[in-house]
Structures are given as structure tokens and as C-alpha cells.
Amino acid sequence: MTRVRVEQRIPLSKPFHAAGELEQLERVLAGDHVHGDGAFTASASERLRDLTGAPHVLLTTSGTHALEMMTRLIGVGPGDEVILPTFTFPSAANAVVLAGATPVFVDSDPVTGNLDPQHVADAIGPRTRAISIMHYGGVPVDVPAFQQLTAEHGLHLLEDNAHGLGLAGDGVRLGTVGAMAAQSFHDTKNVHCGEGGALLISDETVLLRAEIMREKGTDRAQFLRGQVDKYSWADLGSSYLPSELNAAVLDAQLREFDVIQGHRHRIWDRYAAELAEWAHDRGATLMDPPGGVHAAHLFFLLLPDAGVQQEFLRHLQAHGVGAAFHYVPLHSSAAGRRYGRVVTEPQHAVRFAERLVRLPLWPAMTDDEVDRVITAVRAFGPVTPAAPAAPAALAATASTGQDSIWA
């Protein structure tokens, strides 16, 4: 009797479990301070300041909420426009629309998928108030170009650093590029606490208002520091602070940041090295960060076209590999069309999105699992045509030395 070993499907992402996480959670639950801004919030915030170089850190309930806070804090409203990449997560655009302003969706660099400063320059108009950048996959945008553009035009520079936590290179530290930055600690991110985030503040002048906004519009933070003798409603705000339970997990994870990054980079490097020849042969393009600088948040490759992307995704699915495409460009989505606008058609972003596939990447992946992904990718060869091709067509294909699907 033969037995077929059924192998477990390899997911795209799996949350990291830090040593000390459970013990810290138990300590919170056994104590009297479970709500926000306790000892673990202080400890996790300090670790984030050390890691990013941001002078001030406020933990938030999500990256989305940090984005909402920063959009509110720069005071944009009806009649204002904020420029952002069309190839990004919806939260950055929601934040702009919730503040009453209009998102203007701009095209990507064809290699990195990041916001293209040339296209941004063309989109700046009299209503533009801010530029919102996002480092896709933890590959830094062209930081000096955006700093120059915002300085020249008197605009705010906002940073969605959900993918680039702790990255320093080429003279920039991500998270400190603009006045404020948002981090996400959703469980798909390099460091997580289930759901959570942080607002990183480099501009001192917004700190006090940010604290008030985060604490339901009250000056409770100043009260706790003994700076005011009672706290009251001071300004508009909401409840943006996470409980100590989230902070306890986040703190334990941040302690292991180097371990997490070590694992992620090891897997990333294997994909880059061991798929290079396959990619060359198959006309695919592997993720190739300028200067090799990236935060190992994800590994993507670009197929020749949308049809091959779909074929490749089905192939990996059949091999038990949880690969996935990524963002649907916002300008082409239902809400993007309703609430935002474009200046020119973001054609590079559309091409990028329809060719992109992400491979599984998470710290606890075993060498065997990485092997399986690599083997499955390499097994993606010519796709059998639905109807048998005529002999003449086959001969023509063979003479070019190319698989027809890749032509």
C-alpha cells in the first residue's frame, strides 16, 4: 500500500510568537492596571524611540488610527488635497477623506512600486497640503526627493511606515522622515500585538495636541505628569490608546526585533539567490531594492503580465503555497473613484499590481518550508494551452526558444 504524504499548506504569513509574551500578559491580568498608558506602554514606547530614533512615540490602537491622527493633526479639511500613492493600503486614503479632504492618487515607480516623486511634482496644485509616502515592502521611497518637494512647496510630509519598522540606511531612518509617521502592529507586520499601532512624532509642536487627541480630547496625559491639577475636555479627540494587554505583547516582541529581522532576512536572501536563475529563464523580475536596502517585510516578484500572474497564483495554490497578489490600486477601486481623483492615469501602478505576487515570509518558516516554496516556484514552467496547438505553431514557439505564455 502506498501512502501519499499530505503536506501542510504554507501560509503567506504567520504571526510571530515572542518569548515572554505570555508571562507579560499574565502580569498585566494579575495587576490593577489593564487600561492604557501603564508600565508596558512606557517600556514599548521607549523601545520604539530607540529603534526608530523618533523623539516621541504614542502607542495607538492601530496603524489606521495613527494615520487618522496625523491627518487631523496637520489640520487638512474640505477643499484641501493630499497626494498619496495609488498603490497602497486604503487606510491612508480613508484618513484623508474622513478629515473632509480629497486624496489625489499618484503613480508608482515601475521597479519598487513606491510613489514616484516625478509624478508627485506634476500633481502638486494650489490645494495640495501634504504628501503621504509609504515604503512598499520596507523599501525606502526616494526620501531626499520628497523632503525637497515638501520644503519647496511648503507642504507637510506624512509617512506610513507600516512596512519599514526600524530600517536605517543611506543616511535615513524610516519613521523620522517627515513630521509624523504611522507604524502598524497588525499580526501580519514584522512586529505585532494582534492589532495595534504607533504615532511617531518628530515635530515637537504637535505633541501636546496629539496626546489630547489620543485621550478622548482630554489633557489626561498632562494630568498624569502632574502638569495640571485636574483633567478635562480640551479639544477634539477619540480613544486611540491601546490597553496594557496589547502593550505587554508588543514590548515582548520589540525585545526580539533583531531575532525577527534575522529570520526574515535569511528567508528573503534565500528567495533572492535561489530564484534568480528561474526568474531570468522565465522572464520574471524578482524584488530588487535599490542598494539592497529593505526591511524584509515581504518578498515579491513580477510576472510578465496579468494572465501569467493568475496562472502562477493557481500553480502555487495547487502546490500548497499561500502566495498572493497585493493592493488593488486605489484610484480604480469603488471608494477611490467616489472620493479621490487622479491627475494622470497611474499606469505603472496598474501594471505593477497586475503582475505582482508575494511569496510566504514569516520568521518561524523552516528551511524545509522555504525549500518547498522554492521548488514550487521553479516548477512553474510553460502553461499547457487549453486546446492543442497546431504543429506549425509549436514549431514556431520552439524556434524562438521561448515558452509561448511568456512571450
Ligand SMILES: *Cc1c(COP(=O)(O)O)cnc(C)c1O
Ligand atoms: C497594515 C497597514 C496599514 C494599516 O495598519 P492597521 O494597524 O492594520 O490599521 C496601513 N498602511 C499599510 C501600508 C499597511 O501595511
